[in-house]
Amino acid sequence: CNVIGTAGGTGATIEFAGEAIESLSMEARMSISNMAIEAGARAGIIAPDEVTFEYLKGRPMCPSGEEWDKAVEYWKTLKTDEGATFDKTVVIESKDIAPTVTWGTSPQDAIPVSGIIPRIDEEGHDEARQAAVARSLDYIGLEGGTQIEGTPIEKVFIGSCTNGRIEDIREVAAIAIGRKVADGVHAMVVPGSGLVKHQAEMEGLDKILIEAGFDWREPGCSMCLAMNPDKLKPQERCASTSNRNFEGRQGGGGRTHLMSPSMAAAAAVSGGIADVRKFPYLGTEEEDPRTRNVDVRSNVFTTESYVSPGAVISPPAPYLASQGEAAAAGGPAGLPKFNVLTGVAAPLDIQNIDTDMIIPKEFLKTIQRAGLGFAAFAELRYENAEEVATIGADVAKNIPDFVLNKPGYENTQILIAGDNFGCGSSREHAPWSINDMGIRCIISTSFADIFYNNCINNGMLPVTLPRDQIQLLLEDAGTPGTEITVDLENSKVIRPNGDEFSFEIDAFKKHCLLNGLDKIGLTLDKEDKIIAFEKERSENYPWLDGASLKVPEKIKMYPGAGIWDKVAA
Structure with missing residues (x-):
């Protein structure tokens, strides 16, 4: 692990x-x-x-x-x-x-199901890691040095785009045969798509699961994202096949233990985190759902034909022609230039701050970049984050201990953060919200790649420095109102005492930030080259044109899909 x-x-x-x-x-x-x-x-x-x-x-x-x-x-x-x-x-x-399960609030917090939950002072844990382990154990409600197996659970979630495949549901059904969901456990199975649900029902897997006491659901995100009523209550513990186990991922205060679908099924029937190897198959060889339909393609297109929705990607029309002479001549870039920033710095020394923590899913229902500043770090910032997401910032009840709520940090422009900032899902709303609250620079030991690039694309500067230098900046920022200077042109961070830390940044990204260049403007500058490339690609690799030029007039789909109008085959 x-x-x-x-x-x-x-x-x-x-x-x-x-x-x-x-x-x-x-x-x-x-x-x-x-x-x-x-x-x-x-x-x-x-x-x-x-x-x-x-x-x-x-x-x-x-x-x-x-x-x-x-x-x-x-x-x-x-x-x-x-x-x-x-x-x-x-x-x-x-x-x-071995069958693996998470004990904390990051996908890397994983151990064998027969293993021992790490202690805060485990050998090899530096100060930052000790703080991260302490925070995870406090949130998840477990004690280091104890066994994870046997930990009681109240909910089971089997699904997600990653673990709601037909083969997953077959594995779950194999555990369910001859068994019942434990008393006091709500176990839901959510197929990964309509096609998977249809095929599972054709194979009779739904009947096996319902007979065992599982809740057979419609396909969708469900408790994986917890944007609808399918969410954990505070301190409710869940055996989950979701993609992520960050704080609040499946509901504010909810405790998520990631595991495989078969492990989650074992947890459902035992009432606690269990080793699936101790749950042998109880059915007959002929009815084994894992082998009975193993050769059936999992994404079946059957004999009925439907009108196609048309091209997934429309062949590009000349964009500049419709934009007028100003756009053709280049026009304004649309991003503020980043050169030298001197501003208040705030310390947020938490490892693995993920994009769910930066902006919870409840705030993702907009495609507008502006106006999301109130949503940044909502679950760390507000006592009533869900209410704020529903009604707005006017009802917010601040958590006094959160650094950005403290006096002296109201106008923070630079964030000094813990290791691996911006990990998790690729939501661009994360840098939008941070930028909108006035923070234009984040300094950390490392960033998730997608988050790093999203910052650059939004005119924000992510700076990577060694841990010892981060520690000094954290100490500086610990005094409210302290200003730090970030000089992009000279690639330096300047402390209040004048000490300078040099940082590296890709020359092209630096050029874009200094000049306020965005991706759309850069792309339009190369329109002729893009058109020439697409022409050459179509000649040399014609099979790649399918998404835009070869969409069939009719498409085969399983009966009852209800997606497109049915036509004669």
């Missing part, structure tokens, strides 16, 4: 390889790649092979005939060459991976 950690992939793309990866279904591969973001990585990739090609073949917008053959031939060349050199190689023996 915790071999890579929440920041182990920062600045990199993670390629997953090996026999264990090659044996996975396409759905499982997509889940693993998707979750590379939880290691701070820019992306996760797995080499295409026959599993990939079989999954794609015959699907809408995929090439066919000669183009399919050419596409497969090209895709086969994408595999990493033997002997290729990586910046870092991590080897994990899959046979050594």
